[in-house]
Amino acid sequence: AGRPAAGPAATTAPAVEEAPGVAARDTPIEWRKLALTAAAKQRTWVKVVADGRSQGDVTLEVGERHTWQADREFVLDVGNGGGIDLYLNGEYLGTAGTGPRVVEDLVINENGMSQ
Numbered sequence: 281a282g283r284p285a286a287g288p289a290a291t292t293a294p295a296v297e298e299a300p301g302v303a304a305r306d307t308p309i310e311w312r313k314l315a316l317t318a319a320a321k322q323r324t325w326v327k328v329v330a331d332g333r334s335q336g337d338v339t340l341e342v343g344e345r346h347t348w349q350a351d352r353e354f355v356l357d358v359g360n361g362g363g364i365d366l367y368l369n370g371e372y373l374g375t376a377g378t379g380p381r382v383v384e385d386l387v388i389n390e391n392g393m394s395q
């Protein structure tokens with residue numbers, strides 16, 4: 281009875297250690313998990329829909345940042361398009377718009393942003 285318990289435990293441990301390393305390398309290619317960060321240069325509100333689910337509204341003050349997660353895409357409404365910088369997975373995309381205009385239905389996905 282002692283030998284079978286030690287056998288599976290010894291066999292299971294290396295498999296578990298190897299699997300996360302493989303998964304970590306494959307994850308960016310296979311899943312393309314997205315992280316969108318908004319950094320406020322001016323006070324503005326942002327409404328976010330991630331993968332079809334509302335993430336609610338947030339008002340960002342100058343200097344504040346907020347990050348949302350999605351698997352496929354984000355759709356944003358922004359109260360002051362020129363007031364926030366947007367970053368996808370750490371890469372700068374640009375501002376949501378020009379000047380203090382409201383921007384609606386701004387789509388952000390792995391290909392960048394479009395309206």
